[in-house]
Each structure stands twice: as C-alpha cells, then as structure tokens.
Amino acid sequence: MAPDATLADRLVADQFGVDGADLLIGGIPARALAERFGTPLFAYDAGLIRRSYRALAAALAGFATIHYSIKANPNPAVVRVLHAEGAGIEIASLGEFHAAMEAGVDPAQILFAGPGKRRSELAAVISAGIGEIHLESHEEMVHVAAIGASLGRRVCVAIRVNPIAEAQGGAMRMGGKAAPFGFDEEDLDAVVDAVAAHPHLDLTGIHLFAGTQILDAAVLIGQWRHGLAVAGRAAARLGRPLRTIDLGGGLGIPYFAGDGTLDLAAVRAGLPELIALRDADPLIRDAHVLVEPGRYLVGACGVYLSAVLAAKVSRGQRFLVVDGGMHHHLAASGNLGQVIKRDYPVAAASRMGEPVVGPASVVGPLCTPLDTLARKVEMPAMAEGDLVAVLQSGAYGPTASPVGFLSHPAPAEVLVDAGAAQLISRVQ
Ligand SMILES: Cc1ncc(COP(=O)(O)O)c(C=O)c1O
Structure with missing residues (x-):
C-alpha cells in the first residue's frame, strides 16, 4: 500500500478486499448484498468482530477481561x-x-x-x-x-x-x-x-x-x-x-x-x-x-451501503444523492456530537479501482444540508444505481440515529459470517 493511500484505501485493503469493481464484505460482493437485501443497508462482518475481540483480549491477557458495551451495536x-x-x-x-x-x-x-x-x-x-x-x-x-x-x-x-x-x-x-x-x-x-x-x-x-x-x-x-x-x-x-x-x-x-x-x-x-x-x-x-x-470491538466490522438516486452538478459542484443518510447514520453525517464535521472513509463500492474524476459530495434524501455523508471526496464517475460504502460503520449506527426523521424506511441490517449473509434487522 502506498504511504499516501487514503484511510479508505487502507481499510479496504486490510479489512475487506475487492473483486473486479466490487467491494467485498466478508467475501461477498457489495452488489450481491444490495440486490438481495435492498439499500440502504448496514452489513457487519462477523470475522472482523472476532478479529478485534481476539486482538484486544490477547493484548490484555493477564490484566483485564472484556465486557462489550452494547450501546455501540x-x-x-x-x-x-x-x-x-x-x-x-x-x-x-x-x-x-x-x-x-x-x-x-x-x-x-x-x-x-x-x-x-x-x-x-x-x-x-x-x-x-x-x-x-x-x-x-x-x-x-x-x-x-x-x-x-x-x-x-x-x-x-x-x-x-x-x-x-x-x-x-x-x-x-x-x-x-x-x-x-x-x-x-x-x-x-x-x-x-x-x-x-x-x-x-x-x-x-x-x-x-x-x-x-x-x-x-x-x-x-x-x-x-x-x-x-x-x-x-x-x-x-x-x-x-x-x-x-x-x-x-x-x-x-x-x-x-x-x-x-x-x-x-x-x-x-x-x-x-x-x-x-x-x-x-x-x-x-x-x-x-x-x-x-464498544466502538473498538464492532466499529470496523460495519459498512453502510447506499445506492445513488441521482448524480447531479450544481454550480460546478458534483453531488451524489443516495438513498441512505443521517437518519440511519447520524455519526457519519457529523451530527452525533462532533465539533468539526469530517468525513468517515467512503468507497465507490460498485466501481472499485476505477479512476477518480474529481470531488463529489455524497448527500442523503433528507431535506436538510445536515444530511451529508461525505464532503467533496474524490470519486470515480458514478450513476444512478451505483453503490457508496461508508466504512467504519459498525458502531453507533442505526440505534444512534433519528431513524424516524422524514419517515423513510429503516435500513436493513445484515450479518456476514463464513461467506453467508443473514438478515438481522431490528430497528423499525
Ligand atoms: C459507561 C460507558 N461504557 C462504555 C462506553 C462505550 O464507549 P466506546 O464505544 O467509546 O468504547 C460508553 C459510551 O458512551 C459508556 O458511557
């Protein structure tokens, strides 16, 4: 990995992987998950949860054991x-x-x-x-x-x-x-x-x-x-x-x-x-x-996947309007207690490896400028139906978000384990 690789590139390489144009989550292409469960969805990779737990438990061995703070997920x-x-x-x-x-x-x-x-x-x-x-x-x-x-x-x-x-x-x-x-x-x-x-x-x-x-x-x-x-x-x-x-x-x-x-x-x-x-x-x-x-054990396992509804340009700026947003993922929008709004790592989950064509802001469907998932991130060409992945999304996701705001459907939640995906939605 090049030293100047973005955080998203590093996380994709270390935690997920790519097959052709697809981001893989627990070995399953993001597009396959989106087709099967619909978007927006949270996918959690059980293997990554175990990896975090085992690394921490080994580091603390002989001193402390771990209780999982389940408010995180x-x-x-x-x-x-x-x-x-x-x-x-x-x-x-x-x-x-x-x-x-x-x-x-x-x-x-x-x-x-x-x-x-x-x-x-x-x-x-x-x-x-x-x-x-x-x-x-x-x-x-x-x-x-x-x-x-x-x-x-x-x-x-x-x-x-x-x-x-x-x-x-x-x-x-x-x-x-x-x-x-x-x-x-x-x-x-x-x-x-x-x-x-x-x-x-x-x-x-x-x-x-x-x-x-x-x-x-x-x-x-x-x-x-x-x-x-x-x-x-x-x-x-x-x-x-x-x-x-x-x-x-x-x-x-x-x-x-x-x-x-x-x-x-x-x-x-x-x-x-x-x-x-x-x-x-x-x-x-x-x-x-x-x-x-909480966050340490489950944050890295989760990907929030949403689909592009519209790719538009306003006064020279590119916007990708997606079907997910702050109502499912308040933290990624920068509105869960952050003083400075910064972007979570994002990836073009259905166009991995394609050349970037310039910055785009990823915005959700809510009628407020607060509903922004990424601000002017470098993205490849994206069109209706393409998938955007917000990484590091396993902690403080749907249960820490105003899911009822604007009455959109709740996100699907999916657990991927040993190459199989299972619907585990709970938030209505
Ligand atoms: C009492 C208590 N324990 C554990 C946690 C989990 O924090 P974190 O997810 O940062 O590990 C919190 C978070 O608010 C908390 O209030």
Whole structure:
C-alpha cells in the first residue's frame, strides 16, 4: 500500500478486499448484498468482530477481561458473536438487557451503568439476576437497596466515579468536568460510607470511564493507572478487598484522515507496571479488572451501503444523492456530537479501482444540508444505481440515529459470517 493511500484505501485493503469493481464484505460482493437485501443497508462482518475481540483480549491477557458495551451495536446477532468469544456485557437500559438475553447471555455476566436508571428497570434486571449495578446517584442507591430488601437479598453494586481532571492521562476528555455520570471522585469517601451502610447493598467494585475515541496507548494506560489508584482508595475506605474494577471503554478506531490506529503492542507494554501496582495492594490484588469497550470491538466490522438516486452538478459542484443518510447514520453525517464535521472513509463500492474524476459530495434524501455523508471526496464517475460504502460503520449506527426523521424506511441490517449473509434487522 502506498504511504499516501487514503484511510479508505487502507481499510479496504486490510479489512475487506475487492473483486473486479466490487467491494467485498466478508467475501461477498457489495452488489450481491444490495440486490438481495435492498439499500440502504448496514452489513457487519462477523470475522472482523472476532478479529478485534481476539486482538484486544490477547493484548490484555493477564490484566483485564472484556465486557462489550452494547450501546455501540445492540443487535443480538452481533452481541451473540462477542458473547461466543467470551465477552461479558455492559448495558445502559432494560432494552439492552433484553437484547443481551436474546443473544443468550447469562445475566450474571451483565453489568448495568448509565446516569438515569428507572426504578422499574432496576427491579427487572435485579430480579433476573444481573451481575452488578453501577450506582451513579444517591437516588439509585436508595432504590437498589429497597429492591434488595424487598427480595430479601444483597445486590452487588459498584460505584461509578467521575474522575478528576488529572485522570485524563494527558488527554482533554470527558472526566474532570462537571458531569451527570457517576459520583465526583472528590466525594468518594462519603459515597463509599453511604453504600457500605446499606445492609442490602454489597459494594463489590469501582467503575471509571474517562472518555471515548482514545487512539493513544499512553493516555489509556494513564487513565487505567488512575483507576487502580481510585480502586485502592475505595477499598481502603471500605476496609476490605474489592472484587471488580471496571476501567471503562473508550478505545478508539481511525475514522478520519490522519487518525492513527490504537497501538495494542504499546498498550501491552504498559501493563506490567499496572499489574505491579495492582499486586502491591492486598485490597485490590485479587480484584477482577475489566474494560468495557464498544466502538473498538464492532466499529470496523460495519459498512453502510447506499445506492445513488441521482448524480447531479450544481454550480460546478458534483453531488451524489443516495438513498441512505443521517437518519440511519447520524455519526457519519457529523451530527452525533462532533465539533468539526469530517468525513468517515467512503468507497465507490460498485466501481472499485476505477479512476477518480474529481470531488463529489455524497448527500442523503433528507431535506436538510445536515444530511451529508461525505464532503467533496474524490470519486470515480458514478450513476444512478451505483453503490457508496461508508466504512467504519459498525458502531453507533442505526440505534444512534433519528431513524424516524422524514419517515423513510429503516435500513436493513445484515450479518456476514463464513461467506453467508443473514438478515438481522431490528430497528423499525
Ligand atoms: C459507561 C460507558 N461504557 C462504555 C462506553 C462505550 O464507549 P466506546 O464505544 O467509546 O468504547 C460508553 C459510551 O458512551 C459508556 O458511557
């Protein structure tokens, strides 16, 4: 691959492949998927999910295990792939609990985090035997204790901590600011005391989540180092060992020109120091350390395929109007929290290898200029019926998008595994 290859070229070469003019997804031509399932569609390659999971699990071996944060892609068929690999599950709602159940996950392998859990959700998951509830407010503490009392048992809980700014490991990220997520680290002692005082709460762990889309191994290691220190302090206050330490998700993948790839070898090289820190503290030495990534495990597996409805020129600028858009893939349109709108990697999935003829903007069918999937990307000649692929689309896709906006049909979702494709649509 030439050093000046675009991110899309690199991803196509590394993750997908090409046959003639067709982009391949899990070995199947994009055009064949489009013909069989219709467009727009999300195709997820199960092989790539396994590849990401196995690479991360190998890098973390001896230090931490993986819970999949299913908000990234709660489709039960996707969850099933990761569950079969050995991942536990992190959920943020009763709906996600049901998705995990549908995928065959044992409730004991599930933990529930999120700043606003309803009492009915808590009651349902606790009755079903969920592994751990991550407390984020005093109200939750009271409700979980009351549910435990009504069931006549102690509920395993962790305290979610909103870390201080220095915990960012050099990155300016989510933690350290005023935030509704978890309890401020400054209040940790008081919160530990309050939880420990409830006879129906069993304080098993500590949870920190400092930010998302982290591509720098040193930043991650710095955050995890801080997480271990916080866990040690909580255990000391509690006066007994902790059983779980959840160091959060946030492992990034490249989306934009210039983005690097998270260096797992560098992550692994940073672990002996963390293992030594953990082992030096008898109150956290035997704790089960876990991480809970979402995007890292499923982002790369997904391709959003849409078909060109019109190829037009306005005042000298080329537009490809496609049948998919921000209503299915808000993140790719740059409207899911991005400060600067940059393009996800895109490919001309039915005209691979053809010479580019100049820049084109790929826009969706919604009546708003926000509905833009790519801005002035170099593209070959494209006509009605040609396919555009947005890569890195396996995480925060349809369930993170305003699917009802403008009342277009929901996208098909397809899982490709071992050369076979299966419709797994769930979002209506
Ligand atoms: C508590 C928690 N865990 C895990 C994640 C997953 O983040 P990512 O997909 O960046 O790994 C999130 C994302 O918002 C989160 O809030």
